[in-house]
Each structure stands twice: as C-alpha cells, then as structure tokens.
Amino acid sequence: MNSLRSRLSAIRRHWLIALIALVLFALALVFGALIGFLPGMAALAVFAILVWWVVLEIIAWRARGSGSAPDSRREARNAVIAGVAVVVVGFGLMQAVPYGRDRTAPPVTGEPTWHDAATRTLMVRACYQCHSSEVEYPAYANIAPTSWAVQRHIDEARGAVNYSQFATDPGDARETIEVIRDGSMPPAYFTRFGINPDAKLTDAEKAQLIAGLEKTPGMSESGERGERGGRGGG
Ligand code: HEC
Structure with missing residues (x-):
C-alpha cells in the first residue's frame, strides 16, 4: 500500500513520463487490434507495465537503503532507462520463445474436388x-x-x-x-x-x-x- 502511494506520487511528479507510457500502452493495443491479436498484445502490454513498475520499486528501495536523498531528476532518468530496458530486453526475450517457429505443416490428405x-x-x-x-x-x-x-x-x-x-x-x-x-x-x-x-x-x-x-x-x-x-x- 505504501509503495503504491509512493508510486502514485511519483506518477504525479513525472506525469509526462507516465503520459508517454500510457500512449505507448494504447498504441500497443491499437496495433494488437489491427493485426487481429488484441488479447495477446494487451497481455504483453500489461505485463511490460508490471515489470517496469517492479523494476522502479527495486530502484526506489535500493535508493532508500543507501540513504541517498530523493532526487527527482535521477528518478525521472531511472524511470526512462528502466522503461526502455524493459521494452528492449522484453523484445529480445520474445524472440527466443519457440511458439511460431515450428512450421511443420499437417499432412495433405486430399483437397476438395475443385470445379476448375x-x-x-x-x-x-x-x-x-x-x-x-x-x-x-x-x-x-x-x-x-x-x-x-x-x-x-x-x-x-x-x-x-x-x-x-x-x-x-x-x-x-x-x-x-x-x-x-x-x-x-x-x-x-x-x-x-x-x-x-x-x-x-x-x-x-x-x-x-x-x-x-x-x-x-x-x-x-x-x-x-x-x-x-x-x-x-x-
Ligand atoms: C489470416 C488467416 C486467414 C485467412 C487468409 C482466411 N481465414 Fe478463414 N479463418 C481464420 C481464422 C483465424 C478462423 C477462425 C476464427 C474466426 O472465426 O475468426 C477462420 C474461420 C474460417 C471458417 C469457419 C467459419 C467461421 O467463420 O469461423 C471458414 C469456413 C473460413 N475461415 C473460410 C475461409 C475462406 C474461404 C478464406 C478465403 C477466402 C479464408 N477463410 C481466409 C483465418 C483465416
């Protein structure tokens, strides 16, 4: 709860970054709808936001642990770097997923008797x-x-x-x-x-x-x- 509150206040402080993230999220959904893969893209986009959130929590937690004073500019920079990293690393990891690579076709057993x-x-x-x-x-x-x-x-x-x-x-x-x-x-x-x-x-x-x-x-x-x-x- 505490971390949620501090995250919400971070969103207020860095509303521009939050807005960009929201726009990218919406674009992912639009792209998903256009390619006929809305549920899949929605799941990916939600997952990316969650991972980004967790990474930011870890960074904030470590900053608190090291006792350094809260620094809004560093916070903003971390948020952007973490966001880009989540997208880049996530994109790389997605390429390693085997689904879609096995292109073995089922056997041909006979087509319709086409008219011509x-x-x-x-x-x-x-x-x-x-x-x-x-x-x-x-x-x-x-x-x-x-x-x-x-x-x-x-x-x-x-x-x-x-x-x-x-x-x-x-x-x-x-x-x-x-x-x-x-x-x-x-x-x-x-x-x-x-x-x-x-x-x-x-x-x-x-x-x-x-x-x-x-x-x-x-x-x-x-x-x-x-x-x-x-x-x-x-
Ligand atoms: C991009 C892939 C794709 C192409 C190209 C495609 N279909 Fe489909 N088709 C699907 C999918 C996915 C389904 C099942 C889900 C659905 O109903 O949308 C489907 C379902 C069907 C069905 C089952 C009835 C139904 O509406 O669910 C028929 C019949 C069918 N397609 C015929 C055709 C014919 C005829 C063509 C060419 C004129 C065609 N499809 C081209 C992807 C395709």
Whole structure:
C-alpha cells in the first residue's frame, strides 16, 4: 500500500513520463487490434507495465537503503532507462520463445474436388495462407510478437477448416461460400495496409470464386443438400 502511494506520487511528479507510457500502452493495443491479436498484445502490454513498475520499486528501495536523498531528476532518468530496458530486453526475450517457429505443416490428405483450376487458384490466393498445409509464412512472421499472431491465426484457421485435409476432415468447409459472400474471410487484418495484396479479391474475382465453389461439392449448406439429393435420386 505504501509503495503504491509512493508510486502514485511519483506518477504525479513525472506525469509526462507516465503520459508517454500510457500512449505507448494504447498504441500497443491499437496495433494488437489491427493485426487481429488484441488479447495477446494487451497481455504483453500489461505485463511490460508490471515489470517496469517492479523494476522502479527495486530502484526506489535500493535508493532508500543507501540513504541517498530523493532526487527527482535521477528518478525521472531511472524511470526512462528502466522503461526502455524493459521494452528492449522484453523484445529480445520474445524472440527466443519457440511458439511460431515450428512450421511443420499437417499432412495433405486430399483437397476438395475443385470445379476448375481457377477456383483453386483463387482459393489458394485468398485462403491458403491460413487454411491449408501449404502456408508460406510472410516475412513479418519472423519477428515476435507478430509471429505469434500469425501462428495463432493459422492454428485457429486449420482448426476450423484445412482445405488440404478436406478428404479426411471437411471441418467447417460448408461455410466457405457464406464467409466469402459476407466478407468475413479473409479476415480484414490480413489484407489491411496493402499487406498480402494477392488475398484481396476484386468483386469480379469474388463472384468468379463463388460461382466455382457452387459447383464444388461440400462448400455450402445448400450445395451439400443438392449433392445428397442428386445422389439419392440417381
Ligand atoms: C489470416 C488467416 C486467414 C485467412 C487468409 C482466411 N481465414 Fe478463414 N479463418 C481464420 C481464422 C483465424 C478462423 C477462425 C476464427 C474466426 O472465426 O475468426 C477462420 C474461420 C474460417 C471458417 C469457419 C467459419 C467461421 O467463420 O469461423 C471458414 C469456413 C473460413 N475461415 C473460410 C475461409 C475462406 C474461404 C478464406 C478465403 C477466402 C479464408 N477463410 C481466409 C483465418 C483465416
């Protein structure tokens, strides 16, 4: 409690530093939201602030122990150095985390029977960077924390549907046409700011893809019924 009070009074004395820290915190959240990794970035930002706080406590505690008189300028300098150190060291340590480095793809067991080559090409362009066993990792997947975001999206996407394993596990493939039509796939964060331009289909390409998928078994709820009906009738 005591240390909380002294920390709060330090924040009042060094409000500019506190404000900069707050802005950086907010930027981390905005970045997290933009790359589709808000919970992860929020956890990282909170963790960084906590570590910074603990480091400042230790510095203050040692200063008290050494009996040196409180010095506001030194306090400010320590806060900035500690803040930069937490970010730099933290960033370095994040690179050592194995998550996102293992790029072993699950086996290919069989794709859908695509209506034609163009349908497959469009699916590869727009969807295979997440929903396949043929993911080509982008350059930004080499640096944490974006590498974690990419890996998480791929894990989640394969969990929903992996078109390379359609033959053994169609997953949510029957929602394929629906998610393309309603624009929820590929996710907005994937094509934002001009990244992954290949995945951003024009309206004409989207229409062409949907037309092809309508003639590809298993890509929509109604298509599935039509298939079954057709087979039953024949
Ligand atoms: C950047 C990675 C990424 C790309 C590219 C992508 N998806 Fe997804 N997709 C996901 C993730 C993550 C989920 C699961 C979480 C969710 O629903 O947002 C998902 C879920 C799905 C689902 C399950 C239903 C649902 O809405 O949860 C379908 C079907 C799907 N995607 C189809 C597609 C299709 C078709 C494309 C290409 C037009 C595509 N996705 C492109 C990441 C991606």
